[in-house]
Amino acid sequence: MSKIxxxxxxxxxxxxxxxxxxxxxEENYFQLEDRVLQLCRNxxxxxxxxLALTLxxxxxxxxxxxxxxxxxxxxxxxxxxPGIFQVIKNTVLPLxxxxxxxxxxxxxxxxxxxxxxxxxxxxxxxxxxxxxxxMSVHMTDISERVLERAQQGIYTQLEVSRGLSPERLSRFFxxxxxxSGEYRIKEHIRRLVSFSRLNFLESFADMGQFDLVLCRxxxxxxxxxxxxxxx
Ligand SMILES: C[S@@+](CC[C@H](N)C(=O)[O-])C[C@H]1O[C@@H](n2cnc3c(N)ncnc32)[C@H](O)[C@@H]1O
Numbered sequence: 001m002s003k004i005x006x007x008x009x010x011x012x013x014x015x016x017x018x019x020x021x022x023x024x025x026e027e028n029y030f031q032l033e034d035r036v037l038q039l040c041r042n043x044x045x046x047x048x049x050x051l052a053l054t055l056x057x058x059x060x061x062x063x064x065x066x067x068x069x070x071x072x073x074x075x076x077x078x079x080x081x082p083g084i085f086q087v088i089k090n091t092v093l094p095l096x097x098x099x100x101x102x103x104x105x106x107x108x109x110x111x112x113x114x115x116x117x118x119x120x121x122x123x124x125x126x127x128x129x130x131x132x133x134x135m136s137v138h139m140t141d142i143s144e145r146v147l148e149r150a151q152q153g154i155y156t157q158l159e160v161s162r163g164l165s166p167e168r169l170s171r172f173f174x175x176x177x178x179x180s181g182e183y184r185i186k187e188h189i190r191r192l193v194s195f196s197r198l199n200f201l202e203s204f205a206d207m208g209q210f211d212l213v214l215c216r217x218x219x220x221x222x223x224x225x226x227x228x229x230x231x
Contacts, residue, residue: 004033004048011052012036016071020142021201021222024071035070069143073221076112078119078163080217085123088212093129096211104135107210109198110218111139114150115163117193118185120214122172125189132192138207140198151195153185154178 002009009032013024016032024032036048043063045051054060055067079085096104106124108117117139124130141147154176160169160183172189176182184190198204200222 002030002033004036008049008052009033009036012048012067015055016068017223019068019201020071020199022071023221023223032071039067039070065144069145072143072146074112074143074146075217076115078115078160078168079123080116080119080163082163084216085119088120089123089127092212093124093127097129101211102134104130104212105208105210106135106137107207107213108137108139109213109215110141110200111146111150111214112141112143113146113155113159114139114153114185114193115155115159116214116216117150118153118172118189119163121189121192122168125172132188135192137193138210139193139195140207142197142199144197147195147197150193151190153190155183155185157181157183 006026006029009029012032013029016022016024036051040046040048040051043051043066045054051063051067055064106117106120108120111117117137121132121137124135125132139147139150141150155173160173164173169183172186173183174186176184198207200218
């Protein structure tokens with residue numbers, strides 16, 4: 001039985017679509033409801049309709065961002081779709097190197113908690129084709145929560161077990177200095193990446209140009225017009 005009425009849920013879904021392009025279809029309102037209720041608990045808001053009103057308040061920009069944040073699906077893993085990283089290593093990088101240029105630049109757009117951008121750097125390092133000092137790497141996401149995690153580069157046992165071989169784990173990670181059983185991507189890799197928040201609905205004209213952009217598993221959540229604009 002739903003705790004939030006469907007009109008209020010539709011209101012929340014509309015705000016999310018307007019601000020991010022992410023579509024919540026009615027079948028997924030149960031997921032939206034869970035997330036809204038969680039946010040209300042964290043923000044000590046008793047009634048979700050009160051949250052709806054608070055979101056209008058210009059002085060509540062932080063809460064609004066948190067609300068947008070909870071709407072995102074951040075599923076990711078290391079070397080997700082491994083074939084793509086093989087193609088990057090064996091085909092794309094040799095072409096980029098052959099084309100020449102002072103520095104290669106890479107962008108992981110909507111990179112979630114960082115597994116994608118770090119997989120890319122591991123693949124490049126393994127290829128031996130591009131010295132790490134000859135590349136720049138940027139990662140963006142709409143969610144500040146995932147950006148912070150990506151920047152820390154610390155992963156649980158479960159997260160490293162998803163896609164990382166033991167060889168890669170020992171070559172590219174150190175045990176976390178903070179929590180036993182967790183791992184941190186090595187500092188020389190972490191330091192290569194710059195991070196910023198970017199919503200695809202806003203202009204990214206000033207991002208500059210890149211030799212390779214990874215933008216994966218995100219357009220599927222967006223409305224068709226948004227997909228076409230981003231693509
Ligand atoms: C499912 S994850 C995909 C992560 C990674 N690219 C991968 O393939 O493993 C989708 C990411 O897109 C981000 N996202 C959703 N809507 C966005 C938007 N409008 N602008 C930028 N990023 C967005 C989410 O915060 C989330 O971290």
